[in-house]
Amino acid sequence: MRAPTAAPLLEVDNLRTHFTTPGGLVKSVDGVSFTVGHQETVCIVGESGSGKSITARSIMGLVRRPGRVVGGRMNFRLRDGSTVDLAAIPPDSATYRAIRGREIGMIFQEPMSALSPVHTIGSQIEEGIRLHLGFGARAARERAVDALEKVGFPGARQRLNTYPFQLSGGLRQRVCIAMALACEPSLLIADEPTTALDVTTQANILELLLRLQGELGMAIVFITHDLGVVAEIADRVVVMYLGQVMEAGPASGILGHPRHPYTRGLLRCVADIEGDGLLRAIPGIVPHPLARPPGCPFSTRCEEMMPGLCDTTAPELLAINGESRVRCHLWSSGQPHVTEGAVHG
Numbered sequence: 001m002r003a004p005t006a007a008p009l010l011e012v013d014n015l016r017t018h019f020t021t022p023g024g025l026v027k028s029v030d031g032v033s034f035t036v037g038h039q040e041t042v043c044i045v046g047e048s049g050s051g052k053s054i055t056a057r058s059i060m061g062l063v064r065r066p067g068r069v070v071g072g073r074m075n076f077r078l079r080d081g082s083t084v085d086l087a088a089i090p091p092d093s094a095t096y097r098a099i100r101g102r103e104i105g106m107i108f109q110e111p112m113s114a115l116s117p118v119h120t121i122g123s124q125i126e127e128g129i130r131l132h133l134g135f136g137a138r139a140a141r142e143r144a145v146d147a148l149e150k151v152g153f154p155g156a157r158q159r160l161n162t163y164p165f166q167l168s169g170g171l172r173q174r175v176c177i178a179m180a181l182a183c184e185p186s187l188l189i190a191d192e193p194t195t196a197l198d199v200t201t202q203a204n205i206l207e208l209l210l211r212l213q214g215e216l217g218m219a220i221v222f223i224t225h226d227l228g229v230v231a232e233i234a235d236r237v238v239v240m241y242l243g244q245v246m247e248a249g250p251a252s253g254i255l256g257h258p259r260h261p262y263t264r265g266l267l268r269c270v271a272d273i274e275g276d277g278l279l280r281a282i283p284g285i286v287p288h289p290l291a292r293p294p295g296c297p298f299s300t301r302c303e304e305m306m307p308g309l310c311d312t313t314a315p316e317l318l319a320i321n322g323e324s325r326v327r328c329h330l331w332s333s334g335q336p337h338v339t340e341g342a343v344h345g
């Protein structure tokens with residue numbers, strides 16, 4: 001974890017990614033904004049269906065049809081110092097392909113989905129190296145060995161001709177990390193990369209990512225359900241719900257003094273923040289994306305819902321102090337409107 005420099009590496013502004021489905025328009029990402037500083041770790045958290053993965057895929061230009069980025073900007077600073085708006089580049093263009101894998105790497109929850117079952121791990125790692133760095137066969141092979149050694153893959157050189165199915169889940173994820181980092185991108189997007197692994201392997205992979213982040217000086221956007229992981233690695237946190245940012249800011253503030261009732265709800269699921277020895281689930285379920293409630297998307301589950309306001313009028317994402325933002329009517333004047341019985345951090 002490093003302090004960010006002034007100019008952000010990635011600036012996502014009002015990103016909207018929608019799916020046109022037979023049942024209607026699914027607004028998976030609907031006005032999401034956040035920034036990622038150089039060498040910074042930004043964690044995106046939220047329950048299932050909040051739009052975390054689609055946000056990640058939008059940045060990578062990997063949204064599958066019928067999904068499409070329909071609005072917003074994603075200004076990304078290239079290593080030559082110029083800035084491109086990723087939202088303005090066709091995802092299947094040569095320009096995007098040159099950025100994907102070279103400037104931005106990605107790892108996924110399920111390593112098998114990112115690996116070809118019919119190609120050796122060596123050939124898969126070498127492919128990106130040859131494409132992006134223009135290396136010949138021998139040099140690409142050496143770089144692949146180097147990449148595998150960096151991720152702690154045992155017997156890297158001897159096992160280049162191994163197929164993914166011959167490896168454990170932890171080793172497969174190491175191969176994916178080697179593939180993602182072989183060209184030393186300045187940004188790594190990690191979409192729940194440890195969720196499918198056992199606890200010990202999870203810890204090892206997390207430790208590996210942090211070490212490589214330090215060595216390569218890259219930023220990480222880390223998507224996770226696990227607030228324990230967030231506490232360990234995040235510089236800043238973005239809390240999403242139904243395609244929108246509910247709260248964002250420095251990790252210490254989000255975890256130590258959460259402002260949004262949704263953030264507090266997520267924390268109560270894993271920590272005894274009331275001090276009564278109990279963990280509490282957030283009541284209710286995430287609404288179906290085609291049945292978004294009017295007003296605040298969280299109003300149907302919020303214990304502090306103000307009838308006539310929260311269920312009718314959508315709150316804006318407002319700056320609370322320099323770096324923190326919250327989308328909640330309780331904070332709409334900059335100060336909380338304390339409702340009876342409510343405790344505000």
Ligand SMILES: Nc1ncnc2c1ncn2[C@@H]1O[C@H](COP(=O)(O)OP(=O)(O)OP(=O)(O)O)[C@@H](O)[C@H]1O
Nearest residue numbers: 019021026028047048049050051052053054055289
């Ligand atoms: N191909 C698709 N067609 C229609 N809707 C989709 C499609 N892919 C995703 N969505 C919808 O977009 C919304 C956001 O999905 P996304 O996968 O980004 O959520 P998430 O926060 O990453 O959840 P999880 O933690 O379960 O991965 C969901 O409502 C999902 O149903």
